[in-house]
Amino acid sequence: MDQSTIEKLKDIVGPNYVADKDYDLIAYSRAWSYEGPLQPDVIVVPGSTEAVSQVMKLANEVGTPVTVRAGGTTTTGMALPRHGGIVLDLNRMNTIYGIDEDAQAITMQAGTTVYGLIKYIEQRGWKIPWLPEFGGGVTIGGWTAFNGVGAGGSIYGRVGDFIIGLQVVLPTGEIVRTGSASFKGARQFTRYLGTGPDLTGLYLNSLGVSGVMTEVTMRVYPIPEALDCISFGFDTSEDAQEGMKKLIRANIAYGITCVDDEMFKTIGLPPPAPWVVQFFAEGWKEEVEFRIGKARQIIAEAGFGNELPSNTIKMLWGGARGTSLRSKPPKRYFCVGCFHSMDTTAEVFNVYNRVGEKYGMNRGMLWWTCQTYANAFPVYVYDELNDGPEAAAQATKEVREGWTAAGAVPDYPGPNPDCTPNIVPEYLAFWGRIKNALDPNCVMHRGQSPVVE
Amino acid sequence: MLYELLEEHKPTIWNCQVCSVCQRGPWNPYPPKGPTSDRLCPEYEKFRTLTHSALGRIQAAKWMLEGKYEPSDDFVKVVYDCLLCGACSTVGCVVDKEHVPMFRDLRTDLAKVGKGPIEPFVKTATQIEKEGNRFGRPKTERAKWAEGMNISQKADLVYFAGCVASYRAPQLAQATAKLLTHSGTEFVILGENEICCGNPLASSGQMDAFESTVKSNLEAFKEAGARQVITSCACCYNVLKFDYPQLAGNLDFEVVHITELLAKLVNEGKLKPAKPLNEKVTYHDPCHLARLGSRVIKEPRQVIASIPGIDLVEMEGNGKDTQCCGRYPVELPELSMLTGTNRIKDAETIGADTIVTACSFCDWNLNRAAKSVQSEIKVVDITQLMCQALGL
Numbered sequence: 001m002d003q004s005t006i007e008k009l010k011d012i013v014g015p016n017y018v019a020d021k022d023y024d025l026i027a028y029s030r031a032w033s034y035e036g037p038l039q040p041d042v043i044v045v046p047g048s049t050e051a052v053s054q055v056m057k058l059a060n061e062v063g064t065p066v067t068v069r070a071g072g073t074t075t076t077g078m079a080l081p082r083h084g085g086i087v088l089d090l091n092r093m094n095t096i097y098g099i100d101e102d103a104q105a106i107t108m109q110a111g112t113t114v115y116g117l118i119k120y121i122e123q124r125g126w127k128i129p130w131l132p133e134f135g136g137g138v139t140i141g142g143w144t145a146f147n148g149v150g151a152g153g154s155i156y157g158r159v160g161d162f163i164i165g166l167q168v169v170l171p172t173g174e175i176v177r178t179g180s181a182s183f184k185g186a187r188q189f190t191r192y193l194g195t196g197p198d199l200t201g202l203y204l205n206s207l208g209v210s211g212v213m214t215e216v217t218m219r220v221y222p223i224p225e226a227l228d229c230i231s232f233g234f235d236t237s238e239d240a241q242e243g244m245k246k247l248i249r250a251n252i253a254y255g256i257t258c259v260d261d262e263m264f265k266t267i268g269l270p271p272p273a274p275w276v277v278q279f280f281a282e283g284w285k286e287e288v289e290f291r292i293g294k295a296r297q298i299i300a301e302a303g304f305g306n307e308l309p310s311n312t313i314k315m316l317w318g319g320a321r322g323t324s325l326r327s328k329p330p331k332r333y334f335c336v337g338c339f340h341s342m343d344t345t346a347e348v349f350n351v352y353n354r355v356g357e358k359y360g361m362n363r364g365m366l367w368w369t370c371q372t373y374a375n376a377f378p379v380y381v382y383d384e385l386n387d388g389p390e391a392a393a394q395a396t397k398e399v400r401e402g403w404t405a406a407g408a409v410p411d412y413p414g415p416n417p418d419c420t421p422n423i424v425p426e427y428l429a430f431w432g433r434i435k436n437a438l439d440p441n442c443v444m445h446r447g448q449s450p451v452v453e
Numbered sequence: 454m455l456y457e458l459l460e461e462h463k464p465t466i467w468n469c470q471v472c473s474v475c476q477r478g479p480w481n482p483y484p485p486k487g488p489t490s491d492r493l494c495p496e497y498e499k500f501r502t503l504t505h506s507a508l509g510r511i512q513a514a515k516w517m518l519e520g521k522y523e524p525s526d527d528f529v530k531v532v533y534d535c536l537l538c539g540a541c542s543t544v545g546c547v548v549d550k551e552h553v554p555m556f557r558d559l560r561t562d563l564a565k566v567g568k569g570p571i572e573p574f575v576k577t578a579t580q581i582e583k584e585g586n587r588f589g590r591p592k593t594e595r596a597k598w599a600e601g602m603n604i605s606q607k608a609d610l611v612y613f614a615g616c617v618a619s620y621r622a623p624q625l626a627q628a629t630a631k632l633l634t635h636s637g638t639e640f641v642i643l644g645e646n647e648i649c650c651g652n653p654l655a656s657s658g659q660m661d662a663f664e665s666t667v668k669s670n671l672e673a674f675k676e677a678g679a680r681q682v683i684t685s686c687a688c689c690y691n692v693l694k695f696d697y698p699q700l701a702g703n704l705d706f707e708v709v710h711i712t713e714l715l716a717k718l719v720n721e722g723k724l725k726p727a728k729p730l731n732e733k734v735t736y737h738d739p740c741h742l743a744r745l746g747s748r749v750i751k752e753p754r755q756v757i758a759s760i761p762g763i764d765l766v767e768m769e770g771n772g773k774d775t776q777c778c779g780r781y782p783v784e785l786p787e788l789s790m791l792t793g794t795n796r797i798k799d800a801e802t803i804g805a806d807t808i809v810t811a812c813s814f815c816d817w818n819l820n821r822a823a824k825s826v827q828s829e830i831k832v833v834d835i836t837q838l839m840c841q842a843l844g845l
Contacts, residue, residue, distance in 0.1 A: 019502045023528040026516050027502070027509030030471045037512075045501050071473045072503075091477070092501050113477050136493075137473020329464040330548040385467035 001041040001085070005062050009044050009086075012054045017045040017092070028069070028087050034334050034382075034389035034396075035077035040067065040087040047092045049167060049175055049214040056212065056443070057173035059086060065446035066171075068208040070111050071137035074146060075335040076411060078207040082447035088212065090141060096120050099220060103189035105164050107217040110141025126220045129156035131255070131280075133366065141213045147205040149377075151280060153370040154253035159218075160204035161371075164188045167215035168203060171439035178203075179217060188217040202434070209449040210438055226288040227254070229280045231308040232299050233273025237349035239304045240275035245342050246298050247279055248369060252291040255280040256369040260349070262356065263364025266381060272308050275349070327362075332384050334392045335366075336399045337377040340408035345374060351402030352378045359395050376408075412450070420450050455566060458558035459514055465549040466515045475507035475541035475552075493540050495777050495792040504531060507541035507552050514559055524568055532559055533571045534788060537656055538740045538777035553745060560658030573784035574657035582662060585648030585669075586616040587783070596644040598623035602630050608639035609680035611706070613670075615689040616649050617813035625813055628836035629685040629711055631845045636723040638714070640683065646673035650689040653784070655696050667700050679706040683714055685836055687739035687812035688780075695746045710742060712811045712835060716752035719759045726842030729762030734838075735805040736765065737796060737819065738775035739812035748773060753811050753835055760842040768799040778810070779818035793822030800830055807831040809838050 001020070010018045020042040029037035041064070046052045059066045065085035072079040081087055093109035099121065100106070106126070108117060114132050117140055121127060130150030132138070147160040156162060165179015165188045178200040180186045180193060191200050202210045234240035244256055257278045261271030281291035299305045340348050349365065356363040362381040367374060378399075382392045400410040404422060412419030420428070432451035436442075454460055478493035492498055497506045510532060516522035524532075535556055542552035549555075563569035570578075580589035598619055612633065618626035633640050651666035670693075674682060684690040687710065694708040718724040736757055742749045750772045757765050770776040776796055779789030796819060800808045808823075808830060810816055819832040833841075 017501065019504060021504075021527055022522065022525065023509070023513045023531060024502060024504045026512050026522060027504040027506075030469075030512055032471050043502060071477075073472055089502065115478070136478045137476065330468045331464075332468040332470055332548065383464075383468065385464050 001064060005058065005064070006042060008058055009042065009055065012058070013044055013046050013051050017047070019043040019045075028089075029080070031069070031072040031077055031079040032075050032335075033077035033080075034332075034384070034392040036080050038080040038082060039084065040081040041084045043087045043089055045089045045092050049169060052088065052169045052212050052214055053173045053175050055086065055088060056169050056171060059443045060172055060441050063441060064443065066212075066443050067445055067448075068141075068145075068212055070139035070142045071113070073134065073138050073142060074207060075337070076207070078445065078448055085443075085446070090139065090212075090214075093214060094139075097215075099124060099126060100187065100189075103164075103187065104220055105188055105217050106220050107188060107215060108140060110139060110144075110213045110216055112140045114138050114140055114143055121220055122223065125223055127223045128218065128220055129162050130159070140216050140218070144204065144213060144216050145207050149368050149370055149375045151255040151257050151278075151368055152282075153368045153375070154248065154255045154280075155371075157371045160201070162219040163200055163204065164191050164217040164219055166200055166203055166213050166217070168210075169212040169214055171211050171441075171444040175214075181217075202438075207448070208445045209435065211444060224282045224284070226285040227280065227282045228288050228292055229278050230292050230295055231272075231310075232277045232279070232305045233308045234275040234277065234305045235273070237275060237346040240277055240349070241342065241345035243299055243302055243305045244277055244345065244369070246302055247277075247295055248342065248372060250294060250298055252281065252294050253279055253369070254282040258365065258367040260353075260365040262353070262362070263366075266362045266364045273306075276308065277305075327381065329383075331381050333379045333381045334396065335377055335379050336396045337375060337411040338400075338403045338408040339370070339373060339375050339411075340403070340406070341373050344406045344408055347406040348376045348403055348408055351399060351406060352376065355395050355399045355402065356380060358398075359391055361391075361395065423450060456517055456559075456562040457565075459518060459555070459562050462514070462555040462558065463518065465552075465555060466511050466518065468548050469508065469511045469515075470547050471508060471512075472547060473508065475546060476503065492776070492795065495536050495538060495540075495779070495788060495795075496534050498795065499788050499791050500534070505534060507546075507556075510535070510556065510559065514555075524563060526568070529563055529568050530571055532556070532563060533569065533574065533657070534785065536777050536780045536785070536788065536792065538780065539745050540740075540774075540777065543744050543773055557656060557658065560656075561660055562658070564658035564660070570657040570659060571784075574653065574659065577653045577784060578657070578659050578662050581649045581651075581654065581666065586620060587649055587653055588616060588620050590620045592645055592648075595619050595647055596642060598626045599630065599642055599644075602627065602634075604630065605639050605641050607678075608641045609678065610638065610640040611674060611677050611679040611682045612640045612642050613647060613650070613682050613684045613689055613693065614642065615684060615686040615813055617817055618685060619647070622813060622816065625685060625816060625834050625836060628834065628840045628845075629683075631840055632711075632715065632724065632836055632843070633683075635843060635845055636718045638718070638723075641677055643670075643673045643677060646676070650686075650692045651696070652688045652692040655692060657784075663696075664700060667697055671697070671701055671704075674706060681707045681709055683709050683711055685711040685811070685834070686814065687741035688814050691741035691745055691747070710749055710752075710811070712742070712749055712753040712756060715835070715839060716755045719756055724759075724839065724843065726760045726839060728842050728844050730760055730838070730842055731762040732806045733764045733766060733804060734807045734809055735768050735800050735803060736771070736835075737768070737778065737800075737808050737810040737815055738771055738773075739810060739815045740775060740777050740780075742811060743775050744773045753809075756835060756839065757809060760838065766803050766805060768796075768803055768805075770799065778812070778815040779822065780814055782814075782818050782821060789818055790822060790825060793818040794826055797822050797826060797828050797830060801828060805830060807833060807838075809833055809835050811835045
């Protein structure tokens with residue numbers, strides 16, 4: 001990148017927030033995934049939407065690609081610059097603008113961490129729809145761009161289902177609001193309007209290719225009187241699938257999650273059952289008691305599965321799951337995810353186990369319902385020092401192939417050769433036309449969109 | 454091998470998850486319950502790029518070990534911009550619980566190849582070499598704080614005051630001495646034979662100078678016949694307790710922090726604070742006492758709680774999850790000031806009248822920060838608070 005562009009970037013965001021030394025580029029060359037190193041030419045850390053807009057205009061002017069990064073925790077490597085250029089680090093943009101209690105909505109800058117958001121709203125008696133299960137660096141912008149999930153998805157679905165509107169900087173630099181605030185004089189209270197199709201949707205699951213989200217408005221709820229759970233053990237993945245299907249159809253769950261015995265072994269706890277299903281209920285105290293009792297009755301009547309001791313869930317929450325992945329000697333882990341219908345659950349579980357066994361990897365299944373379907377997001381432990389990233393990459397490929405064959409939809413990264421052939425051509429062409437119209441110079445996450453750029 | 458010490462940390466370096474927990478926390482990364490914070494790494498808080506975080510240094514270290522990166526002078530500065538407070542690893546790193554030894558080894562390796570330390574640490578070392586203290590003040594004035602205090606000539610217990618309490622804040626050393634005397638605890642001091650504990654040398658990779666310091670102090674302890682060494686500075690405590698044995702093997706004496714002894718004396722009824730201090734007080738855990746190696750967390754709170762009238766409240770980030778005070782007011786003044794100021798804000802947020810701490814450096818930094826932002830909050834050492842409650 002030429003020096004005059006660097007100087008212009010410094011003028012936009014301030015000299016302290018442009019980093020282009022060799023060691024800066026190294027620091028940004030990896031993300032959560034096993035991919036990389038992939039270096040940018042420069043890192044820019046903007047503090048405002050207006051600054052992001054000016055950076056995008058400059059990027060178009062000089063034709064340099066822009067990759068957005070915040071927590072860097074997309075497990076598919078989307079925070080890595082595949083063609084150099086600018087990495088736009090949004091971590092400075094972490095202001096929470098407050099709760100609109102009437103609209104039950106909160107607006108914040110996209111670099112706000114999810115746990116920072118939770119802390120802020122819990123202190124004020126509010127909650128976000130889900131109980132997230134990930135590390136502290138994840139931002140609301142990243143969670144939205146990934147359209148993520150958490151426990152609580154049975155009733156609330158995915159993050160995108162509760163996004164009311166966004167402020168986005170288009171790839172060409174214009175600043176746009178989606179949601180009801182796109183109508184003059186209206187504030188953010190609903191996402192869908194009679195004024196046109198849902199443009200917020202262009203940014204959910206976009207992983208950055210449609211532009212830069214700078215503000216997010218999300219629905220929030222008062223903290224319920226009670227939240228409780230009950231755990232059930234199942235001997236086979238097929239039994240777990242059938243048990244969970246019955247629980248979902250009863251329409252009484254706040255969330256249903258599933259972990260396996262491999263997870264317990266990986267974190268050093270005795271497995272209470274091969275498959276452990278947790279059923280969460282929230283609401284008024286009596287309501288929660290009723291729902292828990294109903295879940296207990298459903299599994300008892302099913303004739304398979306058994307209730308586990310009440311401390312089963314406590315072993316997993318509160319830190320054990322995350323911190324105990326610290327192994328000696330230290331190891332890394334990678335995640336691979338998919339969304340699937342309930343009747344493919346057992347096969348999704350079986351593929352995960354087959355690949356894990358083949359490569360001899362410690363692992364753990366993480367699985368949540370999203371209303372009537374599900375998200376599997378297992379972790380595999382690997383040693384990058386002694387084994388390198390190759391085994392992780394190969395295992396990921398094989399898991400995705402197995403899941404695709406089962407009818408699940410893996411969370412492919414961008415232009416992955418495993419991905420593009422499986423997208424229906426007409427859909428790909430439709431998306432390509434939109435992408436090209438939005439981003440005529442193909443600056444956003446160049447090389448990461450599945451469409452021809 | 455060019456980076457011999459760093460080589461030992463390869464499993465951590467290669468397996469860094471790049472998860473960003475080391476920049477932004479939170480304290481408890483896996484709710485449903487527990488406080489979270491958007492502020493974790495003091496250095497990242499100031500500079501706001503990954504370069505200035507554990508993650509950035511770890512990635513650079515990997516490239517160094519692979520022979521793909523030759524550290525520049527600017528990078529060496531980045532390496533020394535870290536306060537070594539350890540928040541990055543203890544709080545939530547999924548790979549390794551201890552980053553500080555790795556970053557110290559990185560500094561030592563850089564120093565060995567002539568690329569470190571940065572100038573302020575060299576100056577500190579020069580002053581320690583010349584006068585035995587980090588300020589370069591005359592060695593003969595080391596025990597000036599003890600004049601007129603009628604300290605014993607012979608005892609098994611040695612009070613190691615440290616540089617800050619000996620030269621800059623004599624009231625801290627005097628408070629400690631008064632409490633020991635009041636409780637009937639016989640002690641001696643090393644006088645001019647006490648030199649800097651070596652913490653700034655060990656933490657900046659100046660290991661030859663550190664070894665010489667260790668040797669000198671160990672000889673002085675031996676000459677005094679020490680069976681127990683008490684420190685009132687958490688930095689001195691940490692280096693004596695953990696670093697000295699690494700160089701010299703098992704020590705002939707036990708290293709005890711004053712808060713551990715005070716808690717014992719309170720429990721035994723040898724210290725009975727009677728004067729009510731009607732204040733809302735918060736305790737700032739020094740990193741060197743609560744996080745880095747030791748977990749002296751309950752004891753200071755027991756001591757404070759023994760004082761009538763005290764309303765003890767907790768700041769966000771306490772115990773092992775404490776936030777750094779700033780640590781290096783001389784070597785890294787700007788970063789130190791920002792970090793200390795943030796801690797003052799933490800105390801103000803919970804409405805505390807007074808911050809109590811148990812480390813000469815925390816006392817120094819927090820007082821300096823409170824003054825700079827014209828905060829009305831008082832900063833006192835736990836020994837001073839106890840003296841006040843005992844009418845000493």
